Amino acid sequence: MLKVGLEIHGYLNTNEKLFCRCKVLHGKKHSESNVNICPVCTGQPGSKPLLPNTEAVKKVIEIAIILGCRISPEGLWQRKHYSWPDLPKGFQSTISGPHSVPSGTGGKFMGIRIKECHLEEDPAAWNPITGEVDYNRSGAPLVEIVTEPDFKTSEEVVSWLGNLMSTLSYVSAIDKKSGLKADVNVSITGGERVEIKNINSFRKIKEAIDLEFTRQEKNPPKIEETRTYDEEKKMTVLMRTKDSAMDYRFISEPDLPVLKISQVLINEIKKSIPKLPFEKMKKLVTKYKIEKRYAEILTKRLSLVELFEELVKKVKPEIAIPWVSVELLGVANYNKMDVDEIDINPEHFTKLLLAVESGKISELKAKDILRGWAKGSSPPEKEIEEGKKIELKEIDKIAKEVIKENEKAVKDYKAGQKNSLNFLIGEIMKKSGKRAGFKETREALLGILG
């Protein structure tokens, strides 16, 4: 039996870094390297941490509350030492380790037990090929969430992760767009635990778990190992075994006071947490009388609910639902992506669906445009304009041409083979560049064929 546990690092949604006033860059967009830096986040000799960013502290507490954790009233900052080019100080500051109590412990989220969650800082980004180190992210506040090994399938991991990220970004605690980093523990019954380090997408997490499962079944691990996922070779690769495990030499941080979390603050944060997406989602399903088959899909992915909610501000729900729960998922599957990895701007999607709703473009054309958004959506106005439905007169003209060119199909239709009509409709679609409306085409054909 497969058992999987996760250590997830998410970017907290703050304006500033954890121990200095440098701005944190959010989203996938990257500016020039080394713009948002100072002596603190580059670890210049003699620099000291400022008091931790209170926004970051609040967000971690908020996360701990959402995950049902006990909140520790005192956070003892620790130095976690290791030597790596991305680490300016030679240690990472974190509220975890043997001499500290994590910010939150012993929680549960959507059926998975949470061992702990805590606040820490991000290292810099090191490019092993060029050797360049970019400190823009160095010192950005992170939350680390550690689960118990409660997952039994890779699918379960990915959908839980998607919901976790959506929930936490829904309350603006984390910045989903900046991505996540996860260490994945995989073990099978009778084998030792293997940790796969630093995987940064849902798809890769799923792949790595599946590959590791197959590997372990063939050859159950006898000692604890740390491995890494080689995406190109589609295999996990050994980094180190337990014997050579890293010693982080944790010590308490002498340069920072104990972080006190008062019950007053906890209560304040509790009050400020908006209604969680799940409760809200249930209401939506009732409110819009969403069919069961769609509701089931939606409820597995909060990101889809969020998107749906945005769309129905302007688009009719009955139009929005199939586009979100069927069409968009189809695009993700076709591109072997997770739906959360597709970067869709709700405004773009709204414009697209309004064009469908008003009959300006055909559904087929709209699907075409949507398929082009696998790597991120773009404003659809131009494509809508170019793909505008053609006039009835023109449909008529094309229909006549198609009838002429497909005598056999016409004969078949007249002989009672109703399928042939669909074939003819398809031909008209092709010829018109998918710009003929389905209903209009059908009517035109029937009119001519009698």
Next chain:
Amino acid sequence: MVEKMTTLEKLKKYLEKIKEKDKDLNIFLEVRPESELIDEAKRIDEKIKDGKAGRLAGYVIGVKPNINVVGFHASCSSKVLEDYKSTYDATVIKKIKEEDGLIIGMVNSDEFACGSSGETSAYGPVKNPVNPELIPGGSSSGSAACIAAGFCDMALGSDTGGSIRNPASHCGVVGIKPTYASVSRHGLIDLSMSFDQIGPIAKNVHDATLLLDVIRGKDENDSISLESGKLNLKELGKKKKFKIGILDFKIQDERIQKLIDEKVKEISKKYGWNVKKVRIEYIDTAIETYYPIVYTEFFSATRKFDGRKYGKKIEDSCGPEVLRRVLGGAEITRSEHEGRNYYLALRVRKLIEEEYARAFKEMDIIISPTVPRLPHKIGEKITIEEMYSYDALTIPSNLAGNCSMSVPVGKVDGIPVGMQIMADKFQEQKMLEVGALVEGFGERR
């Protein structure tokens, strides 16, 4: 300003002296280009003339090389950082500049402030201006020596276990270790973060007090720093009564204790001070308590010197004392020890801190010699235990986190001896007032 000379005249006098004598004394690592210094001295003199000058106008100041000053090498007297040039000013430097202090350059010290003799510098040992055959003490060796040699008016040192007071004592100058967290450490390159404090060294209590008053105070860039009130320089030298404790602690060199005892007797008689002996439990364990903490924190602090950013990896390029501490720290922090040594030391430290708090409920000041022995000859082989024993009387103040200072009170064998005057946390005003009265009895150089 005490002297009538202009800043420029004084600067020129100092530069002349440095040129003449520093080849031998090895005090300065880096002197700012002369033209720059002269321009700034002129600018300061202009300000003085216009009555717009800051409180440090007219003072020429040397800086220990573990403090960041933009454009200077904060080498920590080490090869490890020989190419490191500061990109920012430490908070204390910013404050000095704002008050028109003239920073003349960086002075030599023990490597990464690890030492009590000035001999561990990668740039050669600093000599004691009083007697160049002797060590000046350390680790702020150059900071004390530059004052004793008459190279500048004031200097910044740092004190982790006595590094300001110890060389001040051996060189016959005034050195202050402020209360922990009262002076910002932002820009001070770490030795042991829970002890390190920047402090002033000067010719007399007045100047040292003035510099201390400028540099201290809470700083956002040092999260543990605390606010401390203004010092009142006008109170210095006024006759006042104090309750004095003489530390009951047997030291090796009885001549030193005798000198201190005599001075206290003499002074207390004149001012009517109430004097009695005071015992502080556990201070015989001070050195054993201090070093595990220093090793641990120093190991952590030096992880950034991994050879990737500042050119050299510390383990490959440092001297033996620095290496001893790094390796010691690496051993202490191994996870199999579960932090026992470090956390045990922190507990003993707490006991000592409480002992002092108790003592200061009964008295204003605790007096002892600053250093229990006279300085050795440069190059003379002494054991590590002997080396560490130099700091036996200064370390307790760092463990307790209180304030203390060394004031020259006389000589033994022609070598200056300092009296350590210690007060409770944030009781600098009291300490300085006592220091100023004691100073009046010292042998004027």
